[in-house]
Amino acid sequence: MTYYAEPINRLIKEFTRLPGVGEKTASRFTFYVLNAHKEYAETLAKSLIDIKDKILLCSRCFSLSDRNPCQICSDTTRKDDIVCVVENVRVMVAIEKMGGFKGRYHILHGVLSPLKGIGPDDIKLNELIDRIKQGVIKEVILATDSDIDGETTTLYITRLLKPMHIKVTRIATGIPVGSDIEYIDSATLGRAIEGRREL
Amino acid sequence: MTYYAEPINRLIKEFTRLPGVGEKTASRFTFYVLNAHKEYAETLAKSLIDIKDKILLCSRCFSLSDRNPCQICSDTTRKDDIVCVVENVRVMVAIEKMGGFKGRYHILHGVLSPLKGIGPDDIKLNELIDRIKQGVIKEVILATDSDIDGETTTLYITRLLKPMHIKVTRIATGIPVGSDIEYIDSATLGRAIEGRREL
Numbered sequence: 001m002t003y004y005a006e007p008i009n010r011l012i013k014e015f016t017r018l019p020g021v022g023e024k025t026a027s028r029f030t031f032y033v034l035n036a037h038k039e040y041a042e043t044l045a046k047s048l049i050d051i052k053d054k055i056l057l058c059s060r061c062f063s064l065s066d067r068n069p070c071q072i073c074s075d076t077t078r079k080d081d082i083v084c085v086v087e088n089v090r091v092m093v094a095i096e097k098m099g100g101f102k103g104r105y106h107i108l109h110g111v112l113s114p115l116k117g118i119g120p121d122d123i124k125l126n127e128l129i130d131r132i133k134q135g136v137i138k139e140v141i142l143a144t145d146s147d148i149d150g151e152t153t154t155l156y157i158t159r160l161l162k163p164m165h166i167k168v169t170r171i172a173t174g175i176p177v178g179s180d181i182e183y184i185d186s187a188t189l190g191r192a193i194e195g196r197r198e199l
Numbered sequence: 200m201t202y203y204a205e206p207i208n209r210l211i212k213e214f215t216r217l218p219g220v221g222e223k224t225a226s227r228f229t230f231y232v233l234n235a236h237k238e239y240a241e242t243l244a245k246s247l248i249d250i251k252d253k254i255l256l257c258s259r260c261f262s263l264s265d266r267n268p269c270q271i272c273s274d275t276t277r278k279d280d281i282v283c284v285v286e287n288v289r290v291m292v293a294i295e296k297m298g299g300f301k302g303r304y305h306i307l308h309g310v311l312s313p314l315k316g317i318g319p320d321d322i323k324l325n326e327l328i329d330r331i332k333q334g335v336i337k338e339v340i341l342a343t344d345s346d347i348d349g350e351t352t353t354l355y356i357t358r359l360l361k362p363m364h365i366k367v368t369r370i371a372t373g374i375p376v377g378s379d380i381e382y383i384d385s386a387t388l389g390r391a392i393e394g395r396r397e398l
Contacts, residue, residue: 003292005265007253011246017239018228029217031289034250034263040216041251045244047210051233052240054206064233066204090230093202 008034060131062107062124064089072096072105079103081138085128085157087111087150091143103141106131111144111153120156128157132164139167146173146191207233259330261306261323263288271295271304278302280337284327284356286310286349290342302340305330310343310352319355327356331363338366345372345390 004012008030015026033041057063058070065071072078082103086092092105110123120126131137142157144150154170161168174192175184184192203211207229214225232240256262257269264270271277281302285291291304309322319325330336341356343349353369360367373391374383383391 003295004288005254005263005270007246007249007265008263011243011250014239014243014246017231017235017243019231020224020227025219027289028219030250031287032216032218033247034254036216038251040213041247044210044213044216045247047206047213048232048240048244048247050206051210051229052237055204055233064204064207066206071204088230089203090226096202 061105062109062127063092063105077102080136082141083128083131083137083139084141084143086143087145087153095143103139106140108144108153111149112156113149114152116149123153125157125160129160132161132166137166139169141169141171143171260304261308261326262291262304276301279335281340282327282330282336282338283340283342285342286344286352294342302338305339307343307352310348311355312348313351315348322352324356324359328359328363331360331365336365338368340368340370342370 011030011033012023012026015021015029016023018026021029033044054066055064056066056068058065058068058073060069060073063070063072067074079102083106084092084095084101084103085106085108086095087108087110089107092107095101095105106124106128108123108125108128110118112118112120112123128140132140140157140161142154144153158168158170172195173188174195175181175188181189210229210232211222211225214220214228215222217225220228232243253265254263255265255267257264257267257272259268259272262269262271266273278301282305283291283294283300283302284305284307285294286307286309288306291306294300294304305323305327307322307324307327309317311317311319311322327339331339339356339360341353343352357367357369371394372387373394374380374387380388
């Protein structure tokens with residue numbers, strides 16, 4: 001690392017902080033920037049500053065947006081009585097891309113994880129309760145991952161919401177569309193059989 | 200892509216221009232920046248600008264440096280009569296890391312490639328001839344890759360330098376240290392046998 005000029009070393013070091021980027025990838029990125037037109041370095045630098053300056057949390061659903069309330073919360077054509085609870089904005093975007101859901105969202109910004117020390121106050125759970133208390137929401141769809149932390153979170157939220165007399169649902173776990181059942185792991189297969197529906 | 204706020208989309212787009220970065224990786228990078236301390240975005244942005252502002256080509260060896268002549272060219276303890284010719288700065292750094300070479304370098308910034316339309320005037324070849332004409336250099340080590348373009352470049356430079364009455368050498372092609380000979384490709388094995396040395 002001491003063989004390059006200092007500004008090169010520094011950019012390599014900053015790039016290695018990105019997830020999944022080791023020293024070799026970081027140096028490929030750095031030399032790409034070095035060889036690219038100066039405009040690219042400037043645009044990337046500006047975008048980095050912009051994202052920190054302009055992106056804020058929507059005070060209703062806690063999505064990341066450049067306005068408050070966010071685009072989805074201010075869309076008057078969407079249903080107010082159904083809320084999809086997700087771990088992060090990327091899950092929300094995945095559901096939006098699918099295109100079939102026309103309700104609102106609530107972004108938890110994490111899931112409960114006793115092992116990592118993440119408790120109910122560390123995610124946007126009280127904020128979800130506050131929204132439900134306003135009396136408009138009739139159904140909450142829980143769309144957390146089906147790993148241990150996701151299931152713990154689902155269980156915890158379900159127990160919390162049951163006394164509030166609203167419908168609490170969970171997205172289905174099962175065989176992905178187009179998969180060969182013979183190659184599916186047995187945990188998923190078990191859940192798929194358990195969740196079978198009458199035709 | 201239209202589901203995120205505009206500054207998020209833009210940063211994702213800028214990240215996808217980096218080599219080997221697709222939309223998913225770019226969005227992982229973007230959310231990492233979003234969740235990281237503001238300081239990180241600022242330091243990365245500054246490093247990007249710095250590298251374009253401060254890095255220049257050494258007028259002697261054409262290495263990338265923040266000074267001219269570069270650190271290696273201005274190092275008076277190194278030998279002036281032996282020059283290692285490399286394709287790019289990364290190869291130079293690999294040789295420097297190895298630590299055994301104490302001569303100078305000449306960075307071509309590319310190799311000859313008839314297929315890609317890269318000819319002798321597109322790389323720093325005339326500049327190498329000019330350096331040799333100064334009469335100090337006694338040996339030129341060619342350290343280009345042993346692929347087709349690298350070999351073409353070696354052949355071309357060798358023919359060019361032969362009449363100048365200097366020693367032209369080529370780094371050895373052969374079995375890498377620690378490799379199992381049985382798994383080596385036959386092209387390398389052929390070259391290793393061809394390049395055998397008497398013990």
